[in-house]
Every structure is written in structure tokens, then in C-alpha cells.
Amino acid sequence: MNKTRSAALAALALALPATAACGGDDGGAVTLRYAFWDDNQRPALEAMIAAFNEDHPDIAVELEQNPWEDYWTGLDSRFAAEDAPDVFWNHVSRFPTYADNGVLLPLTDYIEEDGVDPSVYPASLYDSWRFEDDQYGLPKDWDSIALVYRVDALEAAGIDPATVGDLEWNPVDGGTYVEFLQKLTLDAAGNNALSPDFDPENVVQYGTAMSSNTGQTDWWNYAVQNGCALQTEPWGDYAIDAPECVEAIQFTADLYNRWGVAVPAESTNQPNGGVPGDYVVAGQAATALDGSWTLSFYRDGLEPGTWAVADNPSGPAGSGTVINGLSNAIYAGTEHPDEAWELVKFLGSEEAQAIATDMGSVWPGVSSLNQGFADYWAGQGIDVTGFQTAAEGTTIGYPLSMNDAAFGTAALDEFNQVWLGQKDAQAAAEAVVELANAE
Amino acid sequence: MRTLPATTPRPAPASAQGTPPRAARSWKPRQTLPAYAMLAPSLLGFAVFLIAPILVVVALSFFDWNLLSDPEFVGLENYRALAEDERALQAIGNTFYYVLLNIPAQTVLALLLALALNAKIKARNAFRVIYVLPWMAMPVALGVIWRWVFDPAYGALNRFLGLFGVDGAAWLTDSAWAMPVIASVNVWQYTGYTMLFFLAGLQAIPAQLYEAADVDGASPVHRFFSITLPLLRPAMLFVLITSVIGSFQVFDTIHVMTAGGPAGSTATLNYQIYLESFTQRNAGYASMLAVILFAIIALITLAQAALFRKRTVYDFS
Incomplete structure (x- = not known):
């Protein structure tokens, strides 16, 4: 990192309100910050994190919510200040610029080491988080x-x-x-x-x-x-x-x-x-x-x-219509990449996404769970197949551009x-x- | 018989009291060191939180920086690009328009309010508090509420006008109305605060002057222009300098009420800096705009100070 960047960062760090500090590293107890924008999905996120903590009691997860209009400006300035959340919702419209500028942690090696099976996701959804031979996220959901x-x-x-x-x-x-x-x-x-x-x-x-x-x-x-x-x-x-x-x-x-x-x-x-x-x-x-x-x-x-x-x-x-999906991504500068990966891996798993679909939160990234989402809403008296029909026809993917x-x-x-x-x-x-x- | 020695210094004439004797300005470590020590914390804060960021912004204005990767030196490129940036030039124009809408209205209203509340009327203190309340509230919260008030379809204002058969305008989405509406909200918010300084200024004017004017048979208008206004000059200078600077830096009301729209008609320079830096990720270019804004404000402040340099003093001796 060169001097001008350090100076600029110092200035920005001063200009930005201090964000919550990370948990101590003593004894392996770690706090991850997890940023998202849609408050409708908070209950599902909390339920998934509770399930995550059953297996990982030493990794606390703090949710940080900012509405869409403020989410990206906040995230960008925290990248600049090198104080970004460890894990965050990513959107295909922002993904190319982020990947190209090196603020995202490549997950390719983690995926191979832990044997995560990409075939549980629709190929188009999984591949939309690939940039120059590296994978930068696991699909969280899809929407139409x-x-x-x-x-x-x-x-x-x-x-x-x-x-x-x-x-x-x-x-x-x-x-x-x-x-x-x-x-x-x-x-x-x-x-x-x-x-x-x-x-x-x-x-x-x-x-x-x-x-x-x-x-x-x-x-x-x-x-x-x-x-x-x-x-x-x-x-x-x-x-x-x-x-x-x-x-x-x-x-x-x-x-x-x-x-x-x-x-x-x-x-x-x-x-x-x-x-x-x-x-x-x-x-x-x-x-x-x-x-x-x-x-x-x-x-x-x-x-x-x-x-x-x-x-x-x-x-x-x-x-x-235009279909789209989100992923959970990891900040390249995180102090806890291994713990962040554990969280992202869990959030991408069938076990975690079943929790969200059973609450009717979002259409899941894991294809086999689509029926569970439809079943939840059928139980509420709502036939949601319109969204699945919309994913076919003349539908295109979200525009991709730098x-x-x-x-x-x-x-x-x-x-x-x-x-x-x-x-x-x-x-x-x-x-x-x-x-x-x-x- | 004793005679006074001829060398006894005479007391300094009143007119020269402004210039301290030479000895007073010489270095007295016993007094100055503790003074500097006590100033140090605020000087440190001043250097770290004001001087350093200003220097960084000036430096950044010569760089291309997208916030995500390392800045790249581009020399004067950002300054050159400004000449062809219609949006930024429009924003500079918008800023002056806003200041012109804001300052005269706010200053005149504040002065009138101060005169009214300086008179002996009932519940004077209650009124003073009421007029200052908007200034104490959060601008963002007020902006949101005013946006609801001005909503063309569901807003209180147009519903009210509708009672009289008047078709209210689309206040915040009509580019002719949006800026005056935002300026009026800011006038409403800051008039009471400005009034406080005029009140203090009015109370510092000696009553003898008005008594003397009464004896001379001066009319109320004459008294206002010959005594009140000239003696309010220091208060006026302070009010104008701070409120002009505040107006040039308007952001929060615009952000929540129009977000710079429609068609950029309410994007002031400060708002444009935000847009360039944080939505377009052109932090270097935005820094250049910040330097321009700084220069504009500095020039205008110097001009104001020069205009108000002349002081009116009535000698009672």
C-alpha cells in the first residue's frame, strides 16, 4: 500500500463514525460482522445464525443492517477505511467492480478443501459469482x-x-x-x-x-x-x-x-x-x-x-422479468477469514437455507428447497408459482457491467x-x- | 514644595487604548506556557480533525481514486474536467441560487423576530423558545416530515389548499418549485437560531442612545436606521458569515427531501460532492469539487469581512 492511500485512509477513518470493534482474539472467541440491507429478512437471518451457533458457539455474529439506498455507499467507504464487515450480502450489479478491485476474498480454495458441492445450486446462479477463474460467493437466494x-x-x-x-x-x-x-x-x-x-x-x-x-x-x-x-x-x-x-x-x-x-x-x-x-x-x-x-x-x-x-x-x-440472486461474500481484509468462511459455508448449506425457506423468507439458492418455499406460502393461502413462471419465458439475468x-x-x-x-x-x-x- | 517630574508619563488618551504598550506583547513564559498547555488539546483536535483532512482532500484532488484500490496521480486532470462537467457547473449555480433564496429571507425574518421579541410583550420567553425549537430538532427528521407535508397526492399542504379549491403544485418534483421549497424549510429551521444573535446584539445597545433620540424627536424608522442597524453591525457580520457558510454547505435537508432531484435541480455543490464520491466512486474528483467549494466560501467570507469592516461607535464621554 502506498503512502497516499494510507493518508487518504487515515482521513476517511477520521471522517467516518467509528464502527463496533471486533471481538477479542483471546481463546478463539471471535465476533464476525455480517452486513445486509433487507430488514424483511432479519428474522430468517437471526434463525440461521442461531443454528450456526449450535455448532460454532465460539463465533458470535453481529448483524448490521442498512437500507439499500445507504448500503452501498456505506460499504464502499468502509472498504476505503479498511473496516468493512467480515461477511456481507453481495449483489451481482456491484460484484464485478468489487472482485476487480480485490476487496472480495476468493473462496475457490476453501470450496475445494471442504468439498462444497456446487451442483446443489442452479449452475447460472453459482457461476454469476465467478470472476477470472475464482469463486467469490455462495448463492444465498434467487428472486424474480x-x-x-x-x-x-x-x-x-x-x-x-x-x-x-x-x-x-x-x-x-x-x-x-x-x-x-x-x-x-x-x-x-x-x-x-x-x-x-x-x-x-x-x-x-x-x-x-x-x-x-x-x-x-x-x-x-x-x-x-x-x-x-x-x-x-x-x-x-x-x-x-x-x-x-x-x-x-x-x-x-x-x-x-x-x-x-x-x-x-x-x-x-x-x-x-x-x-x-x-x-x-x-x-x-x-x-x-x-x-x-x-x-x-x-x-x-x-x-x-x-x-x-x-x-x-x-x-x-x-x-x-429480470431474475437475480444474492450471495454471501467475505471481505478480503477480514481478520478472521477461516471463521468467516465457516459462516458463509453454513449460510450456503441446505440446512441453513431450509430455515429461511420454511419461514417464507426468500427463494433459496439451493435448488432442492424451492418446493419448501412454495409449500410455506401455499400454507399461507398464497400460490407463489408466478415467481417461478417469471423465471422462464423471455426472462433475462440482471445486467452485468463495471x-x-x-x-x-x-x-x-x-x-x-x-x-x-x-x-x-x-x-x-x-x-x-x-x-x-x-x- | 514638590513639583511633578516632567517625565511622568501622561495617561494614554482614550483613542489610543486599542494599542497595548509594547511591554505587554513581550514573551512572558510564566503566563504563556500554561496558556498554550491549556490550548493544546483543542489545537491537537483542530490539527487532527480539521487541518489534516483538509490537506488530504487538497492532495486527493490531484488523484483518481475509486475508494476500493490505490489512488492514481493525475495532476490537474480533475480541475480540467470541471470545465466540461455540466452537472457540477449546474450544482455551483444551484448553490448560489439556494444561498440567495435563503440568506436574505432568513436574515430579515430573524431581525424582525428579534425586534418583536425584544419589545416588552406578554409570554416573551415562551415565544423565544418556540422560535428556536426547529433549530434544536434533527434536520433529517424534519426533512422527512416536510417531505410528507409537501407530498403532492397525500401531503397535508395540498390537502389544505384543496379545501379552498386551490390545486397545489408538485412541490418537490417540479424543478421550478423544489429549490424554493427546500430553502423555505431551511429558513424556517434556522431563523429562530439567527434571531438569538440579533436579540443579544439588540440588548447590547445602550438605552441612553434611544433616550437621546427621543429627546431629539427621531421617528421610529429613523431610530432603527441610525441607531439599531448600525450598532447591530457586529452581530450582523457574525450572522451573515456563519449562515452563508452554513447555506453553502447544505446537505441533510436536500438528501432526505429530494436527493438532488428532479433533474439535478436541487443538487448543490456539497450534494454533488457526496454523489461523486460515494455513489460514483470518484473520490479524487469529489475532492477537487470540495476544494472549489472551499475556495468559493473563503472568497465570499473575506468579501463580507471587508464590507463590514467599518464600525459605528457612539462616544458617551
């Missing part, structure tokens, strides 16, 4: 997007829930999907958006709520359903200025501004707006395209039987304006591509 809806809202609108899985949209007249959302958009007098008496200034329930920091729970779905792949190829340039992408972005904007069936972007635009589930649980929206990781949020906020999950709508190119930070910031900034009706979809897409591919 499906259509979550309020059964009571559909019944009130006279819509048969069995038909929800067959909805279709197109960029010209909106198709049956937009008609469905119009029927669910109600003003204070009870008129829906198809009625001539409908008062768009006085809406009490919108058809859908859309909001996303990345695009994953809003426009990416329509993009994929319109044949847009977001990138030229994995690791390639961003290509969202292609016609099929711009059409989907325009369709998303139309749901706000042309059809008026989405909770207004003034309220939902990220990073400060609400998340889709907020509006659905509050009854301000009847449906949302939402992630499998949010199921427990709906379970905890709504009465059983008042909500359900269906397949995504189909666009001109078919039905689909420029994710530039893309994410530019996309949020530009498309927030499009959702507000202040900017043209084509111009915004071109601006994003120019910024994201510049580096």
Missing part, C-alpha cells in the same frame, strides 16, 4: 418479479382473479392489461377510469403502484416483455436506446401519464418515494409488479385471503423525469446510454 394483487379490490371491480395471469399489453392501445388497471382505478365517487364520469383529480385507488431504485420492479419488466435486453450482451454496453426498449419505457410513462392508472410519480419516484407494497397494503393501489423478497411484507400487512400472486402480464415479446454505478444514477435521474412527464423517453434513454457507456 410477479404480479401481486388485492383480491378484495378485484372482487369489488367484478374481475375474476383466474383471468389475471392472461393479461396482455401493447404500446399502441395498452391491451387487456391497461383495461384491467383502468377498471381498478377508482375516484372518490366509485367511478373507474373507463367511466365517462371518472374524475382523474380525485383518485382514491390506482390500478398499480410502480417504484424502483434500479428499474427491477418497474420498467425492466415491460422492457423484457417487449424484447429489450438492456445490454448488447452480458458485460457489454448498455443498449436501452434500442426501439424495443424506448417503447417499453414510454409504455411505463403512459401508465402514469397517458392512462393515469399508476400512483403518481410525484409520490413514487425513488430514492425518496414509497415502495409498491406501501400503496398496495394501504389500499391506494390494487396491484404491483413486485419482488419475491417482499412477500413477507404483504403477509405482515394484509389479512390472509385478501391478496394473491399471479403471473406477470405478457408484452409483444412474451412474458418475463459501470453499474454510473448507469444506475443516470437511469434513476433521467427516468424520474420521464415518469413525471417532463422528458421524452427517447431523449432520456439516449442520455443514460451516453453516460453509462462513457467510462
Whole structure:
């Protein structure tokens, strides 16, 4: 390490609030810090750690939660200060830059020595944590997007829930999907958006709520359903200025501004707006395209039987979404690499992930446990196969790029304006591509 | 008969009292060493927590650093890139806009409040506390609450305006409104605090001056501009310098209310530094922006000090 870096680190270390110190090394007792962002999953993490401690009573695990918007800035600055958590949730969008800059501990040797069997995970999920011949994480889960809806809202609108899985949209007249959302958009007098008496200034329930920091729970779905792949190829340039992408972005904007069936972007635009589930649980929206990781949020906020999950709508190119997965990764600078590996190995095991699936937390990284997750939710009266259907079809993997930070910031900034009706979809897409591919 | 020796020094004239005799400035170890010893802890803190980071930031501004690997020396490249960085230039413009929205309103309101609460009115102390309360609350918590108030669909403000048939704007997502709204929240938050300094300044003005003005038949307006305002000059200087610096460094309210949006219209220079450093991982470039911000603030502070150098003194002797 050179002198400038030391000086910079010293300064940053001073600027950052001191984080909890690691446990003492006396007598082998060790404390690991484990960072994550989704508070919905805390109960499952705590249960898994309790199980881990049965076999490893000398390794204490401290959970550190930061919401997604703050998680990455916090992690980056703690890498810079060389005080990062020992184990942390990693995301494919950040993984390439981290691996390339050497802040992740390669797990290849540990995996070989301990004979961890990679075939328990889907190959695509396991391989997404490989960078230049080294493995940098074990799959924690996978996720996809499906259509979550309020059964009571559909019944009130006279819509048969069995038909929800067959909805279709197109960029010209909106198709049956937009008609469905119009029927669910109600003003204070009870008129829906198809009625001539409908008062768009006085809406009490919108058809859908859309909001996303990345695009994953809003426009990416329509993009994929319109044949847009977001990138030229994995690791390639961003290509969202292609016609099929711009059409989907325009369709998303139309749901706000042309059809008026989405909770207004003034309220939902990220990073400060609400998340889709907020509006659905509050009854301000009847449906949302939402992630499998949010199921427990709906379970905890709504009465059983008042909500359900269906397949995504189909666009001109078919039905689909973006699938993604997380891994548990180890910080390269950890003082306790062996203990951290023990934890990561356990969290990646069938035993640990069964605990999470049995609590309905997330779809597991270990393929054989998928049924357990589906069974948990069937027990809650929720059929979650919509998320499995979504993982097929025209579905693509999460975009992979070294420029994710530039893309994410530019996309949020530009498309927030499009959702507000202040900017043209084509111009915004071109601006994003120019910024994201510049580096 | 004794005569006074001619060499007896005469007492120094009042006008020269500002300049101490030479002997007082000479080195007296018995007094100065303990003084320096007592200053040492705060000097150490000053050096470690202020001077050192400033020097590091200036040095980093000549480097390319992504926080994750070693910084790379790039010379003046970051400074050159600024000329073509529309976002950063817009942020500099936004910062001045914000300061201009903020400072005059806050200063005038604080002065008016101080004048009102300096008068003998009922429950004066209760009012003083109430006006200072917003300053005591956490800016982030206030920002979140104000964001709810300004929410166009579900916010209290537009619901209230709706009672009168007024269609409220999309306060925080309309690029014309967002900055004035944020400035107004900050004015609301800091006016009471600023008022405290004016109150202290007002109470330091000798009552005899007003009595004399009454005798001369001066009108209240005349009294304000000839006595109150000139004698508040030291308070005014302090208030302006600290609140201008504070305004140039605004961050928390913006972070929670708009995150710099829409379309970068509320991204001030300080916010842009955060974005560059921590979301784009351009810590070297962000350091350059910090140096620019430092230079701007230093220049403006010097200019203010120069403007207020002239002092008004009324001699009672």
C-alpha cells in the first residue's frame, strides 16, 4: 500500500463514525460482522445464525443492517477505511467492480478443501459469482418479479382473479392489461377510469403502484416483455436506446401519464418515494409488479385471503422479468477469514437455507428447497408459482457491467423525469446510454 | 514644595487604548506556557480533525481514486474536467441560487423576530423558545416530515389548499418549485437560531442612545436606521458569515427531501460532492469539487469581512 492511500485512509477513518470493534482474539472467541440491507429478512437471518451457533458457539455474529439506498455507499467507504464487515450480502450489479478491485476474498480454495458441492445450486446462479477463474460467493437466494394483487379490490371491480395471469399489453392501445388497471382505478365517487364520469383529480385507488431504485420492479419488466435486453450482451454496453426498449419505457410513462392508472410519480419516484407494497397494503393501489423478497411484507400487512400472486402480464415479446440472486461474500481484509468462511459455508448449506425457506423468507439458492418455499406460502393461502413462471419465458439475468454505478444514477435521474412527464423517453434513454457507456 | 517630574508619563488618551504598550506583547513564559498547555488539546483536535483532512482532500484532488484500490496521480486532470462537467457547473449555480433564496429571507425574518421579541410583550420567553425549537430538532427528521407535508397526492399542504379549491403544485418534483421549497424549510429551521444573535446584539445597545433620540424627536424608522442597524453591525457580520457558510454547505435537508432531484435541480455543490464520491466512486474528483467549494466560501467570507469592516461607535464621554 502506498503512502497516499494510507493518508487518504487515515482521513476517511477520521471522517467516518467509528464502527463496533471486533471481538477479542483471546481463546478463539471471535465476533464476525455480517452486513445486509433487507430488514424483511432479519428474522430468517437471526434463525440461521442461531443454528450456526449450535455448532460454532465460539463465533458470535453481529448483524448490521442498512437500507439499500445507504448500503452501498456505506460499504464502499468502509472498504476505503479498511473496516468493512467480515461477511456481507453481495449483489451481482456491484460484484464485478468489487472482485476487480480485490476487496472480495476468493473462496475457490476453501470450496475445494471442504468439498462444497456446487451442483446443489442452479449452475447460472453459482457461476454469476465467478470472476477470472475464482469463486467469490455462495448463492444465498434467487428472486424474480410477479404480479401481486388485492383480491378484495378485484372482487369489488367484478374481475375474476383466474383471468389475471392472461393479461396482455401493447404500446399502441395498452391491451387487456391497461383495461384491467383502468377498471381498478377508482375516484372518490366509485367511478373507474373507463367511466365517462371518472374524475382523474380525485383518485382514491390506482390500478398499480410502480417504484424502483434500479428499474427491477418497474420498467425492466415491460422492457423484457417487449424484447429489450438492456445490454448488447452480458458485460457489454448498455443498449436501452434500442426501439424495443424506448417503447417499453414510454409504455411505463403512459401508465402514469397517458392512462393515469399508476400512483403518481410525484409520490413514487425513488430514492425518496414509497415502495409498491406501501400503496398496495394501504389500499391506494390494487396491484404491483413486485419482488419475491417482499412477500413477507404483504403477509405482515394484509389479512390472509385478501391478496394473491399471479403471473406477470405478457408484452409483444412474451412474458418475463429480470431474475437475480444474492450471495454471501467475505471481505478480503477480514481478520478472521477461516471463521468467516465457516459462516458463509453454513449460510450456503441446505440446512441453513431450509430455515429461511420454511419461514417464507426468500427463494433459496439451493435448488432442492424451492418446493419448501412454495409449500410455506401455499400454507399461507398464497400460490407463489408466478415467481417461478417469471423465471422462464423471455426472462433475462440482471445486467452485468463495471459501470453499474454510473448507469444506475443516470437511469434513476433521467427516468424520474420521464415518469413525471417532463422528458421524452427517447431523449432520456439516449442520455443514460451516453453516460453509462462513457467510462 | 514638590513639583511633578516632567517625565511622568501622561495617561494614554482614550483613542489610543486599542494599542497595548509594547511591554505587554513581550514573551512572558510564566503566563504563556500554561496558556498554550491549556490550548493544546483543542489545537491537537483542530490539527487532527480539521487541518489534516483538509490537506488530504487538497492532495486527493490531484488523484483518481475509486475508494476500493490505490489512488492514481493525475495532476490537474480533475480541475480540467470541471470545465466540461455540466452537472457540477449546474450544482455551483444551484448553490448560489439556494444561498440567495435563503440568506436574505432568513436574515430579515430573524431581525424582525428579534425586534418583536425584544419589545416588552406578554409570554416573551415562551415565544423565544418556540422560535428556536426547529433549530434544536434533527434536520433529517424534519426533512422527512416536510417531505410528507409537501407530498403532492397525500401531503397535508395540498390537502389544505384543496379545501379552498386551490390545486397545489408538485412541490418537490417540479424543478421550478423544489429549490424554493427546500430553502423555505431551511429558513424556517434556522431563523429562530439567527434571531438569538440579533436579540443579544439588540440588548447590547445602550438605552441612553434611544433616550437621546427621543429627546431629539427621531421617528421610529429613523431610530432603527441610525441607531439599531448600525450598532447591530457586529452581530450582523457574525450572522451573515456563519449562515452563508452554513447555506453553502447544505446537505441533510436536500438528501432526505429530494436527493438532488428532479433533474439535478436541487443538487448543490456539497450534494454533488457526496454523489461523486460515494455513489460514483470518484473520490479524487469529489475532492477537487470540495476544494472549489472551499475556495468559493473563503472568497465570499473575506468579501463580507471587508464590507463590514467599518464600525459605528457612539462616544458617551
